[in-house]
Amino acid sequence: MANRITTRCDIMLFGAMGDLAQRKLFPAFYQLERAGLLADGSRILAIARRELDTAAVRKHLMERLEKYVKPEEFERPVAETFLRRVEYQILDFHDEEGFGVLNSWRTEYDNQLIVYLASPPSMYGVIARNLSSASCCTENTRVVVEKPIGHDLESSRVINDELGAVYSESQLFRIDHYLGKETVQNLIALRFANNLFASQWDQNHISHVEITVAESVGIEGRWGYFDKAGQIRDMIQNHMLQLLCLIAMDPPADLSADSIRDEKVKVLKALRSITPDMMDTCVVRGQYAAGASTGKPVPGYLEEEGANNRSETETFVALKVEIDNWRWSGVPFYIRTGKRLPEKLSQIIIHFKPAPHYIFDPDQRHLANNKLIIRLQPDEGMSLKILTKDQGLHKGMRLRQGPLELTFSETFEAERIPDAYERLLWEVMKGNQYLFVRRDEVEHAWRWVDRIIQNWNDGGDPPKRYASGTWGPVASIAMITRDGRSWYEDA
Ligand SMILES: NC(=O)C1=CN([C@@H]2O[C@H](COP(=O)(O)OP(=O)(O)OC[C@H]3O[C@@H](n4cnc5c(N)ncnc54)[C@H](OP(=O)(O)O)[C@@H]3O)[C@@H](O)[C@H]2O)C=CC1
Ligand SMILES: O=C1O[C@H](COP(=O)(O)O)[C@@H](O)[C@H](O)[C@H]1O
16 A cells, blocks of 8 residues: 555544454554554544543453454554554443543544544434534544445435534545455456456446355354344445446546446446346345354354344345446346355456357357456456367367466565455545445445345245355256356356
8 A cells, every 4th residue: 555644643433342443443553553554643542331441442452453463464563552542432422421522632633533433323323413512523524434324225314314414425434345355446447447348348248247245154143233134235235236336337537436436326226126026036035054164064044143043034145137228238247145155255257248150169159258257355366268279189179268367466476465444444544535435325225225125025935045055045046047147166
């Protein structure tokens, strides 16, 4: 991450003792310190309601850093320097008067104020109001909010209105951590820096697109949150639709936040609404049963800690999505995401159409489609499957498929790939919104997703059970097979 930062920032971190802050945010700040990207004089005010003091919190955070930072990247002197920036403030977010102390802290220095809301989203409104009454907001304040913004369109509007009553859109940084992943940002470079692809990126040349985001883990002790959300709210409404937008959007005029967001919104508006009659062919939902994960037996969703045994919450979703616009007419996007699948794997496959006139052995026709495989994680890179002549006198004009391979870790100088949160925090400090989600994106995504949820609630089939360690319900295979296609498997 080039360009050393010179802006001194004061970060108020609401929810500092929570899971997200401890597991992701403090380690990300530590990495920024290690990279020399925290300006001298920058400070973090960790805010939560536990009865602790700064010394105890620093000690606790040192233990967390030791746990969550990779051993080869943990440097105690750097951690000590970093933790000297952290102070702790006990505060109940409902305690309006208590917010006065935050204003005293803020006005000690003239640093750029960043408010990070790592609290339950139901608290965003009250925190924003209390900050405002305590005069803690200036036009310059930047506010970072975590997903999910609501659990449907209506509730997301309420939250957005509450935030909007205090902050302008240009002050709000809505996180979708997938946008902070290097490989996700690379989609923009791939598409708009390579004319080779620009001219091939439409329904004339592409037959269909697959997006898979698979996780081998289950719900990781988060029943309380996850059972109310399900995979469609947890992954499809945000990360999966963002990936789809980056693949499907038209070229933005420039790299500014609004140019990119305008193009994403056009895609969201063009998504074909999934009506009840399409549910059988375009939507599959599943829930994991007991099985095996990375060689060990694991319980089913209904046996997870804190579970009730009646839940119909989905842990897997596969969708066939159509985009009704000029570029993508007739090109289905098959997307799937699930927990307790065989491996952690996020990849996008662009399936190109065959050449218009085929002159080779009819037996090899199945080889004729080029594919671009974009590996987001792990093993970041991409591979373009192309056809060449098989070598040897006796082979005649037999074809074979081979990869043009780009594995980032092998091709480029070994540079550490920053975690998504490091990138996102760094962009907030620079005041750059292009990796954050605008209000209309969130709301269009909810409008589309709500329709599917409504169809389920109106008497759709319950989720189909799949054994942990498999690729989800067989119905998801049937969904794509009906179209004469299959989910891509690396040969
Ligand atoms: N955890 C994750 O991996 C992810 C989380 N998110 C989002 O990030 C946000 C935080 O999630 P997570 O860290 O898991 O949540 P946690 O429940 O683990 O943490 C919530 C934090 O908020 C504090 N808090 C809650 N209510 C109050 C209150 N009334 N007054 C003062 N402090 C309060 C808690 O303080 P105390 O400890 O003192 O109770 C705690 O520090 C949520 O919006 C979540 O959806 C998004 C993506 C991933
Ligand atoms: O936002 C979320 O994302 C994670 C998956 O993120 P990744 O970076 O590990 O791919 C998911 O496990 C979690 O349920 C969801 O809330």
